[in-house]
Amino acid sequence: MTASDGCETHFVSPDPVLWDITRTNNLTHLYRAVNAMPSPLASQWKNLAFSALVLRLIMDNPRDGETAQSRLKQVGMISILYHMHIGQVPLTLTNIVEETGLTRTGVAETVDQLVQRKILTETLEKNMLGRGTARRFHIAPTLFERLKSDEIL
Template identity: 50%
Template sequence: MASKLSDRWQTQALSVFAVREILDKPLEDESAQSRIKQIGMINILYMMHQAHEKLTLSNIIQFTGMTRSGVIETIDILVRRGILTESLGKNSQGRGVARQFELSSRLLDNLRAT
């Protein structure tokens, strides 16, 4: 089991990684506001990951209070950057398809290395 100090270092490492990955490598078509939203979203997604919450659009919308289009816009950029991976799974009723996300193995490997 990880210590509280280890958890704190991982959270700080996540923040440093997010800032460096997003601010140091801006995409051609994104605004400064978009980059700040991405940094905030990564922190929220990491908190959800630690709480073993599924990273689905519905859960993220519920957790953040953002609009569906606002969440999709930010999440799609994080997928494009390779920070998140996307898969399709069953929705909560088991009938339809839902977009599901995971923190990329590259991100998790960077956090484990700290």
């Protein structure tokens, strides 16, 4: 099957195996092209690429003794954290608890798993009152580097 756009003829494969082989390369080129366009569509494609990357990193790499439920919880948590990051909300336990409605212990457990996977990095900072320390998290820069490279999936 072929499709013509006027000047060039492109092969469109109905075979899902061939699509799977070229999918990573196509997504990389699509991400780069969309990244050059400042628009709402570009933002949606970046979100989709980030979601696909973290989904594969978490679901395809189970840790010893980890349940499928735990991995799904991590996927959900990193999705929320990514949207908080986009909204420039500091990723602290208090802010995450407010955003999710989960208990502090539940948030800490899931976030700790993401830190162990190196999807998040953690720093200790003085809390707002100037006494004690607060844990602050950041999405690992390596994830954004992978999105810009050929390692999306």
